[in-house]
Amino acid sequence: MTRVLFLCLIVLIGSIAPLPADEKKAEELNWDNLIPPDFNPGKLLEEYNVEEMDDSDPRAAELMKKMKEVWKAAPVVESLEGRLIKLPGFVVPLETDKELVTEFFLVPYYGACIHVPPPPANQMVYVVMQEGKGLKGSMFDAVWVTGTLTVKNTSNELGDAGYMMYGTQTEPYK
8 A cells, every 4th residue: 555655646746847947937027126125326316416406517417427337337136147037118129130129128118228328237138039039019119028037237339238138928018
């Protein structure tokens, strides 16, 4: 009898295999999840008292320079490394393959990277889509992107991303 129970247990345990990574349920995140709780760039604005500053004030150029430095070095959430996530955002195309966008920045708001300054690095995700899984659509579409997130800095002329995602799926944001 003990042997029969043991064999049943082996059969039962053997049938509970872990799901492959692409079949696991992705953790749905929002953009606030990508910002460490102690990151407070607002302190810089308080230091310059922007309420009393106009565009011609020489301190405005100084503030913009410092903001760009803070944005580029914005800290990331290290514990997100390697997690399968689903994140909504807007697409800023970087590379296309025929009619598919294969590499892009995913950003939290429409028009980011085109307007100055771009979002902080912890609010930009550089996405490289899995081969054959590129995104169809127009520039600045709102989408959900699913994939494995890594903590990795990527820079180009449009901005600096603090995260990189290996995208496996996109779908329209509704």
